[in-house]
Amino acid sequence: MFLLLEEQLRLFLDPIKGLMIGQGEAVANLYVLDVGSDLQTPSRKSPFISIVVDSALWHNRLGHPSDYRTDFVTDVLGIKNINKRRLPCAICPLAKQKHLSFDSKNNMCANAFDLLHIDLWGPFSVQTVEGYKHFLTIVDDHTRVTWVYLLRTKDEVLRIFPEFLKMVETQYSCKVRGVRSDNAPELKFADLYKEKGITAFHSCPETPEQNSVVERKHQHILNVARSLMFQAKVPLEYWGDCVLTAVFLINRLPTPLLKDRTPFETLTGKKLDYKGLRVFGCLAFCSTSSKGRHKFQPRARPCIFLGYPTGYKGYKLLDLETNKVHISRNVVFHEDIFPFAKDQDEPLLDIFHQMPDSSSSFSPTSLGINIPVVDCPVSPVVENVDTSKVASSMEESEHLVDNGSGKRSSKPPAYLDDYYCHMQQAQIPYPLAAYLSYEELSDDYKAYICSVNIHAEPSSFTQAKKFEEWLAAMNEELIALEKSDTWEICSLPDDKHAIGCRWVYKTKLNADGSLERYKARLVAKGYTQREGVDFVDTFSPVAKMTTVKTLLAVGVLRN
Numbered sequence: 001m002f003l004l005l006e007e008q009l010r011l012f013l014d015p016i017k018g019l020m021i022g023q024g025e026a027v028a029n030l031y032v033l034d035v036g037s038d039l040q041t042p043s044r045k046s047p048f049i050s051i052v053v054d055s056a057l058w059h060n061r062l063g064h065p066s067d068y069r070t071d072f073v074t075d076v077l078g079i080k081n082i083n084k085r086r087l088p089c090a091i092c093p094l095a096k097q098k099h100l101s102f103d104s105k106n107n108m109c110a111n112a113f114d115l116l117h118i119d120l121w122g123p124f125s126v127q128t129v130e131g132y133k134h135f136l137t138i139v140d141d142h143t144r145v146t147w148v149y150l151l152r153t154k155d156e157v158l159r160i161f162p163e164f165l166k167m168v169e170t171q172y173s174c175k176v177r178g179v180r181s182d183n184a185p186e187l188k189f190a191d192l193y194k195e196k197g198i199t200a201f202h203s204c205p206e207t208p209e210q211n212s213v214v215e216r217k218h219q220h221i222l223n224v225a226r227s228l229m230f231q232a233k234v235p236l237e238y239w240g241d242c243v244l245t246a247v248f249l250i251n252r253l254p255t256p257l258l259k260d261r262t263p264f265e266t267l268t269g270k271k272l273d274y275k276g277l278r279v280f281g282c283l284a285f286c287s288t289s290s291k292g293r294h295k296f297q298p299r300a301r302p303c304i305f306l307g308y309p310t311g312y313k314g315y316k317l318l319d320l321e322t323n324k325v326h327i328s329r330n331v332v333f334h335e336d337i338f339p340f341a342k343d344q345d346e347p348l349l350d351i352f353h354q355m356p357d358s359s360s361s362f363s364p365t366s367l368g369i370n371i372p373v374v375d376c377p378v379s380p381v382v383e384n385v386d387t388s389k390v391a392s393s394m395e396e397s398e399h400l401v402d403n404g405s406g407k408r409s410s411k412p413p414a415y416l417d418d419y420y421c422h423m424q425q426a427q428i429p430y431p432l433a434a435y436l437s438y439e440e441l442s443d444d445y446k447a448y449i450c451s452v453n454i455h456a457e458p459s460s461f462t463q464a465k466k467f468e469e470w471l472a473a474m475n476e477e478l479i480a481l482e483k484s485d486t487w488e489i490c491s492l493p494d495d496k497h498a499i500g501c502r503w504v505y506k507t508k509l510n511a512d513g514s515l516e517r518y519k520a521r522l523v524a525k526g527y528t529q530r531e532g533v534d535f536v537d538t539f540s541p542v543a544k545m546t547t548v549k550t551l552l553a554v555g556v557l558r559n
């Protein structure tokens with residue numbers, strides 16, 4: 001007998017005596033039995049129960065980190081030593097170009113925000129559905145917390161970076177003391193640095209390795225973003241969501257550089273809660289609002305999970321029906337179904353492959369503005385959310401996604417795979433079209449075949465009565481039948497039953513395939529008669545009149 005108490009599972013041998021033989025905790029929709037806990041039944045020391053917590057699932061949720069980092073998280077979650085050996089992952093080799101070595105701790109600053117590493121990435125050839133082409137990466141040297149801002153144009157940096165400095169002052173009561181960047185002219189904020197008293201460090205020309213912290217971080221972000229994209233087969237124009245989710249996850253994974261603490265913990269001192277993490281790009285059913293919903297409207301809508309929006313205790317979802325983005329807390333996930341995966345049949349693209357090397361791609365541009373999409377290391381629960389900004393960014397993202405909806409081909413979502421749908425692009429292994437072709441036919445015959453197919457014949461009265469031409473044909477047939485006195489109306493004898501009749505429609509064509517006329521025939525449904533009941537013989541003995549005459553003639557001759 002099981003007893004579920006909030007997040008606790010208790011297992012009883014005997015519900016009346018209340019003999020507990022085990023207990024466990026809820027971990028991500030599973031109740032994990034704590035086998036090590038003291039059991040009241042010494043005779044049954046280890047119940048024959050093993051609950052498998054799929055570490056592969058956690059590997060997917062965390063954006064395909066190394067086993068070392070996955071293990072750390074599963075340890076934190078209390079899933080110790082359960083099913084640790086997972087099957088080799090099919091996504092990791094595709095997504096990761098090389099193993100990144102951890103860089104040395106030698107030159108790390110002593111305090112948070114003593115030194116920031118900043119770099120710009122892009123432009124990427126495919127812009128996101130929201131129109132972003134670049135991202136700005138900011139790494140804090142001491143905590144290694146990473147912030148990423150998606151940008152439409154490079155010059156948006158000029159607005160975002162000062163805002164970031166202000167955010168640090170307000171949220172962490174710290175002042176940034178130094179900033180390291182490469183020689184990108186966009187990132188030379190001379191006046192700003194002077195005003196704030198910030199020391200600027202620039203790499204020497206042609207030596208981007210001096211900016212290695214952020215270069216390495218870019219590689220790491222792109223590795224994780226690629227694995228998220230490949231895992232869910234997300235279309236390329238969603239790379240922004242992959243990058244933001246990658247950074248969200250990277251900030252929450254431990255690193256040896258920080259003595260196995262996570263960047264997030266190092267900065268905030270808060271313990272992390274991994275329970276809300278879900279597999280990126282999976283199918284998610286989001287509850288519909290009960291407001292204005294009638295009894296027979298669906299209770300949930302199918303969506304695709306696109307990450308953890310900043311400032312919300314919720315999930316970013318792309319509605320599969322409306323193609324709009326929204327944020328919701330009431331979501332049921334199907335973490336093994338990827339709706340986008342069934343959308344694309346083409347082989348995996350090596351995304352970001354064509355991206356320019358970030359250290360060498362800068363060109364001077366003018367200065368400008370824009371709204372950031374921020375991944376800040378603060379957990380998705382942020383208490384003081386500026387509601388006006390929230391609303392406007394929501395509207396904007398909906399609007400933009402809406403604009404992009406024309407581009408995305410609408411194919412059936414994966415959850416319909418188990419059904420035969422008319423919309424389904426049938427996966428026929430040997431389609432007839434591949435073997436049967438009209439190509440070899442002469443032009444005349446091709447024209448004939450086509451013209452034959454133009455005229456559809458209705459199969460029932462219900463279909464035919466919608467067309468003037470078939471109504472006319474039926475009237476013509478009825479007049480003909482009346483004229484030839486085909487029937488006489490009378491009452492049906494008691495022990496007989498009437499057989500019905502039906503219409504048969506035929507189009508008569510001329511020799512060249514053009515229409516001659518529409519022909520309707522009223523026929524008796526002879527097939528409804530049963531042998532022995534409605535008829536006895538299927539034939540009657542008949543004789544030709546010539547035979548009868550011959551017989552009479554022979555009789556006369558012989559007297």
Ligand SMILES: [Zn+2]
Nearest residue numbers: 064089091092
């Ligand atoms: Zn993997």
